[in-house]
Amino acid sequence: MLILGRKRNQSIIINEMIEVTVVSIEGDQVKLGIKAPKSIDVHRKEVYEEILTENNEASIEASEQLLKQLSQSLNKD
Structure with a gap:
């Protein structure tokens, strides 16, 4: 597992197609924004x-x- 430290409004890029951004940090909850092509679930x-x-x-x-x-x-035959 890769572990990265990021601050609010910082991002990581996955496979040149997916961007994950730290939107906010509130206590022990981190909100992430994810930009990905519609073809990726x-x-x-x-x-x-x-x-x-x-x-x-x-x-x-x-x-x-x-x-x-x-x-x-098969039983009918």
Whole structure:
């Protein structure tokens, strides 16, 4: 993990496409501004993990449905 010290209004650039700026520091909370192309998804980590969980659950459900349909189709023959 790279650890950088930044002050308010200072930025870092990631891969020439993403700029992360320290907008404010209030107590133990840091507010960041992120500039990125619209083609790049930017999520808080907890939201990203929830998306992954929901996608996995949907994938498992779809797989189970496909297997059930395939089994029913094979049993008809």
